[in-house]
Amino acid sequence: MTTEAMPSSRERLLEAAATLTYRDGVNIGVDALCKAAGVSKRSMYKLFESKGELLAASLEERASAYVTALLPAADDNRPPRERILHVFEKAEAQAGAPDFQGCRYLVVQIELKDPEHPASRVARRVKENLAAFFRAEAEQGGASDPDLLARQLILVFDGASARAGIKADTQGGLVIPTVTTLLDAAGVAPGSIPG
Amino acid sequence: MTTEAMPSSRERLLEAAATLTYRDGVNIGVDALCKAAGVSKRSMYKLFESKGELLAASLEERASAYVTALLPAADDNRPPRERILHVFEKAEAQAGAPDFQGCRYLVVQIELKDPEHPASRVARRVKENLAAFFRAEAEQGGASDPDLLARQLILVFDGASARAGIKADTQGGLVIPTVTTLLDAAGVAPGSIPG
DNA sequence: CCGCCAGGAAACCGATCGGTTTTATGGCCG
DNA sequence: CGGCCATAAAACCGATCGGTTTCCTGGCGG
Numbered sequence: 001m002t003t004e005a006m007p008s009s010r011e012r013l014l015e016a017a018a019t020l021t022y023r024d025g026v027n028i029g030v031d032a033l034c035k036a037a038g039v040s041k042r043s044m045y046k047l048f049e050s051k052g053e054l055l056a057a058s059l060e061e062r063a064s065a066y067v068t069a070l071l072p073a074a075d076d077n078r079p080p081r082e083r084i085l086h087v088f089e090k091a092e093a094q095a096g097a098p099d100f101q102g103c104r105y106l107v108v109q110i111e112l113k114d115p116e117h118p119a120s121r122v123a124r125r126v127k128e129n130l131a132a133f134f135r136a137e138a139e140q141g142g143a144s145d146p147d148l149l150a151r152q153l154i155l156v157f158d159g160a161s162a163r164a165g166i167k168a169d170t171q172g173g174l175v176i177p178t179v180t181t182l183l184d185a186a187g188v189a190p191g192s193i194p195g
Numbered sequence: 196m197t198t199e200a201m202p203s204s205r206e207r208l209l210e211a212a213a214t215l216t217y218r219d220g221v222n223i224g225v226d227a228l229c230k231a232a233g234v235s236k237r238s239m240y241k242l243f244e245s246k247g248e249l250l251a252a253s254l255e256e257r258a259s260a261y262v263t264a265l266l267p268a269a270d271d272n273r274p275p276r277e278r279i280l281h282v283f284e285k286a287e288a289q290a291g292a293p294d295f296q297g298c299r300y301l302v303v304q305i306e307l308k309d310p311e312h313p314a315s316r317v318a319r320r321v322k323e324n325l326a327a328f329f330r331a332e333a334e335q336g337g338a339s340d341p342d343l344l345a346r347q348l349i350l351v352f353d354g355a356s357a358r359a360g361i362k363a364d365t366q367g368g369l370v371i372p373t374v375t376t377l378l379d380a381a382g383v384a385p386g387s388i389p390g
Numbered sequence: 391c392c393g394c395c396a397g398g399a400a401a402c403c404g405a406t407c408g409g410t411t412t413t414a415t416g417g418c419c420g
Numbered sequence: 421c422g423g424c425c426a427t428a429a430a431a432c433c434g435a436t437c438g439g440t441t442t443c444c445t446g447g448c449g450g
Contacts, residue, residue, distance in 0.1 A: 027222050040398045109361040110305050151364055152373050159354020166304040178347050181380040235428045
């Protein structure tokens with residue numbers, strides 16, 4: 001019956017690190033993390049080199065789930081314009097959650113000013129993956145300047161995330177029209193070059 | 196000779212708070228702030244209620260200088276489109292500074308997750324002033340939807356600030372074309388309704 | 391049944407946190 | 421010169437920081 005399928009100590013630590021550092025910032029204490037995970041500090045330091053590495057690992061673990069939650073299925077056969085808009089629709093839905101504080105990969109880089117912090121490296125890689133998706137879709141969609149469009153999309157993505165995270169402009173109806181305008185200007189039409 | 200015009204303890208504290216919390220984050224210690232300012236903690240706590248109030252005051256003091264540095268002169272007689280672009284040109288110039296970490300009013304709100312923190316309140320007001328400027332210029336420039344355009348401009352402003360702050364996309368040539376595209380789409384033409 | 395050992399609890403380390411209080415030193419005015 | 425007051429320096433407070441170590445208990449294999 002109570003085969004609870006208890007997550008391992010490692011998994012509980014990763015979960016606690018993701019949850020608490022997101023809610024309270026990266027300066028949350030190791031004691032609080034271990035207490036929330038139900039793991040002793042001794043065990044934590046046997047599983048992870050340091051608090052920084054634990055944070056990096058917790059971001060890393062969620063990285064693929066984060067991008068796949070945002071990205072459309074690779075074979076959904078919709079045109080690039082729709083696939084790009086899909087990302088922002090998903091992101092806007094996430095931002096509606098009451099405890100949303102902004103994209104954790106952006107926030108962690110802002111809080112840890114050090115770009116060489118292991119967690120900052122992970123965060124940067126995640127955003128590079130998203131940028132690569134935008135870049136590929138922009139090219140596929142026949143954008144006049146695919147690089148520029150991809151950079152614009154990331155700019156809007158992080159801007160919307162930051163604004164939503166600080167609870168500024170909760171009105172809605174902003175991001176999609178903005179992205180639409182940028183797609184229009186780049187010449188990525190609704191039906192261009194479908195899959 | 197050495198009429199050094201030494202700033203007051205209060206001014207030195209405000210300066211140290213602005214500099215160090217921007218460089219190291221809002222978790223910088225009170226001891227470090229006081230040491231940098233050459234002021235005893237006793238004096239600091241006589242001048243300010245708490246560390247949070249000191250931070251809020253340091254943001255407040257720079258607020259008007261911040262917006263006037265970004266905004267064009269009220270009577271420069273240029274059309275709204277030029278006046279809006281002026282803000283982003285100034286912001287991009289600031290972002291080029293080697294120690295730029297992103298707009299401090301955005302960063303402080305992200306680091307202090309509490310929107311009711313006195314410093315968060317100050318930061319929010321500053322951004323509301325900037326938004327009001329965009330809104331007025333959008334209307335003056337004949338934007339089809341001035342509210343939407345103003346919100347888009349703040350979105351891009353904060354996005355560019357955050358991206359620059361984490362040293363992502365240092366390539367340049369991104370923000371101005373993006374703003375131009377949004378102005379074009381909103382119907383704010385170069386010569387429309389000049390001053 | 392015994393011995394081993396993983397792991398939780400908690401003490402411990404020096405450092406720092408935000409904030410208060412004591413003490414000593416100076417300058418200024420009478 | 422004598423007393424006063426502002427302030428700098430620093431001790432002090434309990435709490436917490438990241439990280440290490442000690443101790444003890446419980447489960448498992450021989």
